[in-house]
Amino acid sequence: MTYVITQPCCADASCVVACPVNCIHPAPGEPGFAEAEMLYVDPETCVGCGACATACPADAIVPDWTLTDAQQPFLALNSAFYDAIPQGPRAPMWRMPAQRRVRRSGPFRVAVVGAGPAGLYAAAELLAHPEITVDVYDRLPAPHGLVRYGVAPDHQQTKQASGLFEYIESTPGFSYRLGVELGRDVRHDELLAAYHAVFYCVGAASDRTLGVPGEQLPGSVSATDVVGWYNGHPDKQDLDVRLDHERAVVVGNGNVALDVARILTRDPDRLAATDIAADALAALRSSAVREVVVLGRRGPAAASFTLPELIGLAGIADLNVVIDNGGAPIVSESPRDSARVALLAELAARPQRPGLRTVILRFHTRVTAILGEDRVRGIEIERGGQRETIEAGAVLRAIGYHGQPVDGLPYDARTGTVPNREGRVEPGVYVAGWIKRGPSGFIGSNKTCAQQSVTALLDDIDAGLITDPWVPAEDLLSRLRARTEVVDLAGWKEIDRVERARGKTAGAQRRKVTDRDELLTLAAHGASPPATRSLPWQRKSAVGSR
Known part of the structure; x- marks a missing residue:
């Protein structure tokens, strides 16, 4: 038995890390990985353990005996990739890097603007460091960006990437500030005053x-x-x-x-x-x-x-x-x-x-x-x-997407991106996702993109280029609540619960709430009361996306 990848790859590469016999390629660092439409399982060396299927955030890897007639072409496609590659045991080509630790003890507060795949992968990479806490902002009351609003409804397997996002949301030090629009409810300079760093992961909002x-x-x-x-x-x-x-x-x-x-x-x-x-x-x-x-x-x-x-x-x-x-x-x-x-x-x-x-x-x-x-x-x-x-x-x-200017940041109108160097706009300001690299790649491509941008922040912390905020984060939150209805993680969980319940009643995966006012009303019912946030050394652990 061999396992088979059955849909466009999310490029998360979790399956590559999980495979004990290195039979999934191209792997990160190999030629073609960044451009690959999907990854491929070598049927000759696959041992059928299922580790890759367990690791896949999109539930896209299945054993060959479960393939439907429509999925059968993927079996030949996986095999064809290896026709020109010698078979047999391979040495592992992808190893987990050692966890980097910053030289300053922190704590550090980081704002991430954008709650889609780019923003949540950035949050996961940041939260892999116990010195860092993250507030994720988005103008919509519901998060997950293109996974929620861009993936076709008949591609429910791809939408299962939201399960990974739920795991990220449960990481200690994570919080949401949804329903907050940059430029309307909060300014770039206000974020800089309240955080050590700000990551912009706002995608490419317009079309050509x-x-x-x-x-x-x-x-x-x-x-x-x-x-x-x-x-x-x-x-x-x-x-x-x-x-x-x-x-x-x-x-x-x-x-x-x-x-x-x-x-x-x-x-x-x-x-x-x-x-x-x-x-x-x-x-x-x-x-x-x-x-x-x-x-x-x-x-x-x-x-x-x-x-x-x-x-x-x-x-x-x-x-x-x-x-x-x-x-x-x-x-x-x-x-x-x-x-x-x-x-x-x-x-x-x-x-x-x-x-x-x-x-x-x-x-x-x-x-x-x-x-x-x-x-x-x-x-x-x-x-x-x-x-x-x-x-x-x-x-x-x-005919394609195009990024829009971001309040307070430089802008390249030709590419629709914020000019940056490996994610760094300037010390303390970073970008990830399509606003960084343009509208290219898959959902999981944002993981590698976020890793690069977070590395830039860590380099700046070690170089002493990051200044401490001078406005308490709680003061900014109070200001935001006076300007708009802020949805926190508990509020989003209530929206999610109601949508799933309505879907179950209708015999569907979920029935989305499409009215903004109703989203805010539901979120208010589930919102957490104001509470003092735990400090990093009071947290039991901090688990990232790895």
């Missing part, structure tokens, strides 16, 4: 635009906003998603484009058991959409979606997947894309089944205009010098 006529028509929306809509993001519940036409067009061919196309064409009864927002589920039940056309500017070999996402789309039994390459052959341009191109070629050869919803992956197209007067009626594209109109009721752009 097409820059074509008609883009502002009703029915033309960001796919990123649509993702937030069906995931229950409080800011996206009034989004004007037009589902009254049999065809929708998604511009872009990355994973977000495939996610949106898949959700718009999935059987709503299958989505009902997930954590999809109730209003979005109701809209999908009454949707007229039967076909989604996904437009890519380049050819199949240059598509941005990952192979695991394509395997997932191809494995949906009640869906036609059509490949439109303009009559050109589908050929690989490098060994790296060969498996993806081979699957696209196989999909192109599949017979279409009448009566099923359809996703069309159309390549070599350029959008020239979005058509309509009072609303979207279609889209004009150019291919091979010829212009063509596609009738559609909705156009969703999925």
Whole structure:
């Protein structure tokens, strides 16, 4: 028996650390790890112990005998990775580094702005040091960022990364200050006055635009906003998603484009058991959409979606997947894309089944205009010098994310990032996640990113570059509570409890609360009374993410 990785990798690499026979690659430090769409288990050296499955935060590793028909391609994919690598025992290639200790005794207070994967991985790395306590801020009353609001509801395994976040939240010295917006409720200089250091992990909040006529028509929306809509993001519940036409067009061919196309064409009864927002589920039940056309500017070999996402789309039994390459052959341009191109070629050869919803992956197209007067009626594209109109009721752009300026910090408008050196903006100010490196990588990529940024802080502490705060943290909290409703960890746990209970009643994973006022009301019922915080030497232990 061998274990098999069955979905896009979170890049957390916990499985690599857990494996006793070093059969999971590429490992951290090996060529290709940073760019890998997923990791691979060597079937020849796997001993079937299951340690990797236990360690995986996304529950994505399973024994081969449990694979479904849709997951079978992953078995061949894992084996193929090792075809060119000599088999047999390998020396361990990934060892746990010794715990670094700072030379100053502390205690140190650190603020982390952003409660998504980047912020929580940063908190975990900081809390691995018992001298450090962490307050995590976020403008929303509910944490977990893209795991809660960005992962597609039919990818519940990926959402299980929230279990790791719960572990981080339970670490001594961790606290939440949710519902607090930077620039509105708290300023950068106020954070600097109350903390030894501030980490900004605010992601890339906006999307790129097409820059074509008609883009502002009703029915033309960001796919990123649509993702937030069906995931229950409080800011996206009034989004004007037009589902009254049999065809929708998604511009872009990355994973977000495939996610949106898949959700718009999935059987709503299958989505009902997930954590999809109730209003979005109701809209999908009454949707007229039967076909989604996904437009890519380049050819199949240059598509941005990952192979695991394509395997997932191809494995949906009640869906036609059509490949439109303009009559050109589908050929690989490098060994790296060969498996993806081979699957696209196989999909192109599949017979279409009448009566099923359809996703069309159309390549070599350029959008020239979005058509309509009072609303979207279609889209004009150019291919091979010829212009063509596609009738559609909705156009969703999925052409990338872009970071926004952060209050009080420098900003590079071209990259949408805060200029930094290995996470350091200046001593006492650090960044991690997409605002640091741009919109790239997977959920677990933030772990390595956070480790680098935290190392920069530790270096600055040892160099004597970190100054003590001059405003007590409790004074800042009192000010914040006078300005807005602050949600603490107990408040979030009450929101989480209610959502899970409502989900259980509905036969679903959870039913998210999508109204901000209701979130705050629930949080107030579970909020902890003000209490004196324990000092680091009064804590029993401090466990990080390792």
